[in-house]
Amino acid sequence: GGAMSFLKRFPPPAEGVRHQQPDTEAVLAGRTLGAGTLYIAESRLSWLENSGVGFSLDYPTISLHAVSRDLNAYPWEHLYVMVNAKFEEEETKEAPMAEGEEEEDSDDDVEPIAEFRFVPSDKSALEAMFSAMCECQALHPDPDDEDSDNDYEGEEYDVEAHELEQGDIPTFYTYEEGLSHLTAEGQATLERLEGMLAQSVSSQYNMAGVRTEDSIREFEDGMEVDIAPVVAGQFEDAEVDH
Amino acid sequence: VSHSVKERTIAENSLVILLQGLHGHVTTVDLRDESTATGRVTNVDAFMNVRLAEVTFTDRQGTVSRLDELFVTGRNVRYVHIPDERQLQAIHRVRYFGGRDKGRKEFPRAKHK
Numbered sequence: 001g002g003a004m005s006f007l008k009r010f011p012p013p014a015e016g017v018r019h020q021q022p023d024t025e026a027v028l029a030g031r032t033l034g035a036g037t038l039y040i041a042e043s044r045l046s047w048l049e050n051s052g053v054g055f056s057l058d059y060p061t062i063s064l065h066a067v068s069r070d071l072n073a074y075p076w077e078h079l080y081v082m083v084n085a086k087f088e089e090e091e092t093k094e095a096p097m098a099e100g101e102e103e104e105d106s107d108d109d110v111e112p113i114a115e116f117r118f119v120p121s122d123k124s125a126l127e128a129m130f131s132a133m134c135e136c137q138a139l140h141p142d143p144d145d146e147d148s149d150n151d152y153e154g155e156e157y158d159v160e161a162h163e164l165e166q167g168d169i170p171t172f173y174t175y176e177e178g179l180s181h182l183t184a185e186g187q188a189t190l191e192r193l194e195g196m197l198a199q200s201v202s203s204q205y206n207m208a209g210v211r212t213e214d215s216i217r218e219f220e221d222g223m224e225v226d227i228a229p230v231v232a233g234q235f236e237d238a239e240v241d242h
Numbered sequence: 243v244s245h246s247v248k249e250r251t252i253a254e255n256s257l258v259i260l261l262q263g264l265h266g267h268v269t270t271v272d273l274r275d276e277s278t279a280t281g282r283v284t285n286v287d288a289f290m291n292v293r294l295a296e297v298t299f300t301d302r303q304g305t306v307s308r309l310d311e312l313f314v315t316g317r318n319v320r321y322v323h324i325p326d327e328r329q330l331q332a333i334h335r336v337r338y339f340g341g342r343d344k345g346r347k348e349f350p351r352a353k354h355k
Contacts, residue, residue: 063273066311067309069308
């Protein structure tokens with residue numbers, strides 16, 4: 001076919017190449033770019049035609065990739081890559097999946113999308129190609145994630161230090177862990193407060209599992225916990241604050 | 243799944259942990275460009291990159307095709323449908339992973355007579 005203007009000559013990547021697949025056809029929006037080698041490297045995805053020209057794709061621009069073996073959708077098994085960018089192509093486009101429908105690429109409101117297909121002559125390589133891409137994508141997390149709950153500005157969570165109780169990162173304990181970290185005084189306070197809670201709540205809801213007959217007996221073993229009814233206003237301002 | 247300390251921290255402190263509970267389950271993912279993918283979740287990482295197997299993919303024009311495996315970057319995930327029977331379990335998991343504050347708020351305030 002005719003030359004695509006975005007194709008450039010460059011040397012194949014030398015470092016961090018997780019997978020290399022020779023004899024792979026590249027197709028853009030249904031139009032073949034020729035046969036060449038696909039390089040799945042940690043820094044970027046590159047394809048070089050046998051003549052030495054090709055293109056690269058940056059992982060942050062790749063929305064998704066997939067293995068397609070559905071011959072009804074496209075006649076050859078391939079690695080499908082959807083890119084969030086525009087590539088200059090020649091005017092006539094024939095995308096088999098679109099079936100003559102106009103693509104909305106002239107609509108400014110719609111994000112640009114380019115669909116690449118990499119068709120290896122060795123179909124059994126598709127799994128390895130897919131996995132290599134997954135690994136490389138994971139190396140390029142989205143830097144400006146607007147929705148981010150993932151902002152981590154603190155120090156690294158030091159698992160070892162935490163386990164040795166030396167970590168200075170505030171954390172939360174499961175009930176059992178937390179209990180074991182209380183001093184004897186703390187435990188007594190906890191039991192007293194739980195007792196008060198049970199008293200006031202059970203009188204209204206008869207809540208199961210908070211203070212059963214059995215647990216009252218347990219707590220009475222060797223501990224002088226005063227299970228007195230709550231005096232109105234006595235602990236009104238108290239916060240349960242461990 | 244990479245389990246670097248940082249990734250574990252991110253996962254445990256965000257709702258990503260909900261999605262990681264979906265491993266092995268068939269789920270529908272709505273993408274940012276309005277296409278959808280339904281398949282079995284094989285991995286969700288801390289950045290919400292989702293890997294699905296045995297996928298039915300509906301592109302934004304409505305064309306349906308099948309994909310053996312699909313990897314969607316977290317940035318392009320708009321919505322993940324949690325299968326109904328898992329919703330209660332998922333909510334349960336979030337409650338108990340919530341920090342101290344969340345646990346505290348769930349304690350009924352002692353009523354005074």
